[in-house]
Amino acid sequence: MKALGLLLILCLGAVGCAPPYIAELNSSAALTRQMTMVGSLGPLNPLGGSSQATIRFLPVKPTAASIGVLSIQSGFAVTEYAGSDYLQFAYVDSSGQPQLTSTNTPAFSLAGADPNYPLYEFDVTTTTATANIVVVSPNNPLPNSTALYSATLPTGPLTLFNSTNSDLVFFAAKVLGVQMVPQPGIPDLFNFLLWDGSSSWAEGSAAANVAGSVFTAGPVTGYPLLSIPVRRALYYRNPLGTLSYASYFLGGKWICDQWSPTTPPVALAGVSNRIDALLSSGDLLSTEGGILRLYDPNGTQVESVALGGLQFCYEAYVGSTPYVFFSLALNLGHDNLMFRVYAVPTSSMRSLGG
Amino acid sequence: MIGLSARSVLVLLFAAHGVLFAQDQAPASENAPSDKAPRRILFKMEKGLISGYSDDEMTVLKRSFMTALSEVDGAPSAIDYGARPFPASLADRNKAAREAGADCWLSMKVSGLRGSPSINVVSWDLLYNVKSLDFTAARSEGFSMLDLFRERWEDVVPAVVKRYPALASHTYSRGPPGVVTLTIRAVPGTTITGLSPKAVTVGADGTAFFELASPAPYSLRAAARGYVPSQTSLYLDGRTEFTLQQAKSAWLRLDAALLDGFFPGVSASFSIPSIPAFARLGFTTFRAGMTINQDQIFASLPLSQITLLLGLYLSPEDNATRFYVGAGPLLRVSLPPGGAFTVDRLVPFGVQVVAGVEFPLAGKLRTFAEYCPTGYSTPEPTLFAYSFGNNNGTFPYFNFPPTWALNPFEIRIGVRWVL
Numbered sequence: 001m002k003a004l005g006l007l008l009i010l011c012l013g014a015v016g017c018a019p020p021y022i023a024e025l026n027s028s029a030a031l032t033r034q035m036t037m038v039g040s041l042g043p044l045n046p047l048g049g050s051s052q053a054t055i056r057f058l059p060v061k062p063t064a065a066s067i068g069v070l071s072i073q074s075g076f077a078v079t080e081y082a083g084s085d086y087l088q089f090a091y092v093d094s095s096g097q098p099q100l101t102s103t104n105t106p107a108f109s110l111a112g113a114d115p116n117y118p119l120y121e122f123d124v125t126t127t128t129a130t131a132n133i134v135v136v137s138p139n140n141p142l143p144n145s146t147a148l149y150s151a152t153l154p155t156g157p158l159t160l161f162n163s164t165n166s167d168l169v170f171f172a173a174k175v176l177g178v179q180m181v182p183q184p185g186i187p188d189l190f191n192f193l194l195w196d197g198s199s200s201w202a203e204g205s206a207a208a209n210v211a212g213s214v215f216t217a218g219p220v221t222g223y224p225l226l227s228i229p230v231r232r233a234l235y236y237r238n239p240l241g242t243l244s245y246a247s248y249f250l251g252g253k254w255i256c257d258q259w260s261p262t263t264p265p266v267a268l269a270g271v272s273n274r275i276d277a278l279l280s281s282g283d284l285l286s287t288e289g290g291i292l293r294l295y296d297p298n299g300t301q302v303e304s305v306a307l308g309g310l311q312f313c314y315e316a317y318v319g320s321t322p323y324v325f326f327s328l329a330l331n332l333g334h335d336n337l338m339f340r341v342y343a344v345p346t347s348s349m350r351s352l353g354g
Numbered sequence: 355m356i357g358l359s360a361r362s363v364l365v366l367l368f369a370a371h372g373v374l375f376a377q378d379q380a381p382a383s384e385n386a387p388s389d390k391a392p393r394r395i396l397f398k399m400e401k402g403l404i405s406g407y408s409d410d411e412m413t414v415l416k417r418s419f420m421t422a423l424s425e426v427d428g429a430p431s432a433i434d435y436g437a438r439p440f441p442a443s444l445a446d447r448n449k450a451a452r453e454a455g456a457d458c459w460l461s462m463k464v465s466g467l468r469g470s471p472s473i474n475v476v477s478w479d480l481l482y483n484v485k486s487l488d489f490t491a492a493r494s495e496g497f498s499m500l501d502l503f504r505e506r507w508e509d510v511v512p513a514v515v516k517r518y519p520a521l522a523s524h525t526y527s528r529g530p531p532g533v534v535t536l537t538i539r540a541v542p543g544t545t546i547t548g549l550s551p552k553a554v555t556v557g558a559d560g561t562a563f564f565e566l567a568s569p570a571p572y573s574l575r576a577a578a579r580g581y582v583p584s585q586t587s588l589y590l591d592g593r594t595e596f597t598l599q600q601a602k603s604a605w606l607r608l609d610a611a612l613l614d615g616f617f618p619g620v621s622a623s624f625s626i627p628s629i630p631a632f633a634r635l636g637f638t639t640f641r642a643g644m645t646i647n648q649d650q651i652f653a654s655l656p657l658s659q660i661t662l663l664l665g666l667y668l669s670p671e672d673n674a675t676r677f678y679v680g681a682g683p684l685l686r687v688s689l690p691p692g693g694a695f696t697v698d699r700l701v702p703f704g705v706q707v708v709a710g711v712e713f714p715l716a717g718k719l720r721t722f723a724e725y726c727p728t729g730y731s732t733p734e735p736t737l738f739a740y741s742f743g744n745n746n747g748t749f750p751y752f753n754f755p756p757t758w759a760l761n762p763f764e765i766r767i768g769v770r771w772v773l
Contacts (some may be wrong), residue, residue, distance in 0.1 A: 018655065020700060020730070022741055023655070026656075026690040026696050027691065029699050030694050038472050074430055220364065249513070306692050306694075339739060
C-alpha cells in the first residue's frame, strides 16, 4: 500500500502541469467586454522577454472609416529593460507571421530619470504610408530632444527619420510638455508648453509633418505663466484653446493646474493623480497606478475603475467619431506576448465602471 | 491436561469429521457432554522461496513447534500434514483440513538466512470461515545452528492458542440431524442471502425466519437500503435468534486532495439514496503547485476550479477496495490581481471523466486515487494554443480545434473522510 501511494505521488509529480491560464485576460475582463477589440498581434518575443520587462504596445493610428472594419496589425512595442527604453516595430509579415524589427533597435537611456514622470513620451502620429512615432525627451536630466522614427507600412523597417537636440521650432524656449491632439482627417496637432529658461512660460502649437522636419513652424501664442513652479509638466489644451492644464509632481503629490487665456493657473482641488490625456470630450484622463480616472473639465472625478493591465494608447478618430484606444499585453509564458488593441468611444468613457 | 487419551482423540477425530461435513446432516445432540474439547488444526511447515535451512533442520523446527503447542493447556491438537506440498488455494486447503479431521489449518513458511529467518504464519478457521492469523515472525540469532534447537515459539504458539480456544464438546457431537428455526433480527427490508436457496427479505417487524440444520457453520450476506451490506459468519449451535449488526451507509464523504502538480483541493460527495451513486461538489485552487510544463517549477495562479460530478460506485460498500466512475462539468473562476472575480476568459468550462479507487486507511479515513482526464472548452482557441509556447498544445494537452482540448494525464489523490 505504501509503495502504491508513493507511486501515485510520483505519478502526480510527473504529470504536474499548470493549467492554461492568462491572467491579463481576466484582470481586464470587466473593461474589455465593454470595448471593441480592433487588433491582435502575436505571439511575439520582445526584447527582454515577457517576464522581466515592462512593455507597452502603441498601435498604429487607425485609418478605417468605421470601427467595425478596423483591424490593427502593427504598432510599436516599447520595452523598458535593463535601464533603457527600447523601441521595436511589430508587424505581420507576408506569410502571416507576427514579427518584431530586430536591427537598429533604438535605445533611450533611463539613467537619472525622474521616477515620477515618463521620461519619454511616445506619440504615434497619423498613419499614411508610414507609421511614425515621435519620441520626446523634455528637459532634465537630458537636453531637450525629439526624434521621429518611421516604419514603412506594413512591414518596416523602422528607421530614424529626424532627430534634433534643439528646441524644435521654438528657438529660445525649452519644451516642458507636449500634447498630441487628434484631428479628424488631418494631421495631428501638437501643443507645447514652453519655458524660456528664466521666468517666462508660453504655449505653442505645431502640426505634425513627416515630409522633412518633425514639426512645421507654428505661432507661439504664449504669454507669461509665472506661477508654475516646475521645469517638467504634462501639458494639455482643449481644441478651442479656452482651457489649458499642466499636471506636475511637486511636494510628493500630483498637482493639476488649470488656466485660460484670461485667468491665471489655479490648482484643481479634485485632481490628485497624474493626468495622461485631455480627451476631446473635455474630460481629463488619468491612468496612474493602473486605475483609470476621469475628471470633468473642472477637476471633479466622474469615473474610477481598475484597468486590469490595459494600457492607455491615445485618443483617435475613426471616421468622425473619437475613440479611446487601449492595448493589452497578454503574457503567454515562455517569453511570448500577444498584443491586443481595444477601442471605446470617447462618449462611453464615463460609463466604463458600470 | 493437554495429554488427550488415544480414545479421546479418536472420538474427537470422528466427531469433528462429522461436524465439518455436517451442513446437511449434523444435528445438535441433546446428550452433549458439558466439558470442552480442543480444536484440531492441520499443520504444515515448509520452506519459503529462499530458506537457509535444510530439510532435516525444518523437521527439527516442525517438531519443536508441535511440542511447544502441545505443552499449552487447551491448545489445538496439531495434525501434521507431512512432507507433501501444501495446497495453494484456500478451497484446497480447507478440503485437506476436513479430510484430515481438522477444523482449522495452520501454514508456516520459513524464509530467509539461517541467522535471520522470518516465519510467515497463516491460519484459517473452518468453523467461522475466517482467516484467523496472518502475520510474520522475525528471528535474529547469533548462532543459528544452536538456536535452532532452542526455538520456543513464544510469539507464535500463544497466538494460535488464543485464536483457537477449546470448544464445548457438544459442538463435535454426532447424532441425527437437528433442525433449528433461526430468527434473524435486522432492519426491515434487509435482503438476506446465503441461508436459503432464495433471498429472504426481513419483514416490517424486523425479523426473518430460517429452518437450519444445527450445529453447523453458516455465512450470510445482508443488504438493506441505506445500510452498509455485510457478510456475516456464524456457528449455529442450537441458538434460535441472531441479530445482525448493520451500519448505516455513509451519506457524506469529504475529500482533501491534490490534483496533478500538487494543486490542493477539497470536495464533498453526497450519497444518492437507493443507488450506489453520489454527487460531488469540488473546489481546487491553483494558487500553489508544481509544474513541468512551465518555465518555473512552482506555479501560483489566481485560478480555481469548481467541479460537479455524478458518480457511481462499482464495488459494494463493504468492500475494502472500492472502484467508482463519474463524470461532470467544471467551471474555472479567477480573482486576478487588479481585477474582479470572474469566470475565466480563456477556458471558462470543461468536462471531466473520473475513474477512481479507494482503500481503507484508518477508521473512517480512506485514501483514494483518481484518473480524471479532462476536456476543456475555450472561446479563445488561438490564445489557448499559444499559451503552451513551443508545445503549441501538443503536450500534455491535445487540441481538438477549434474550441476543445483534452488533458488525458490528470490524476487526483487524497484522503477521504467517510461520514
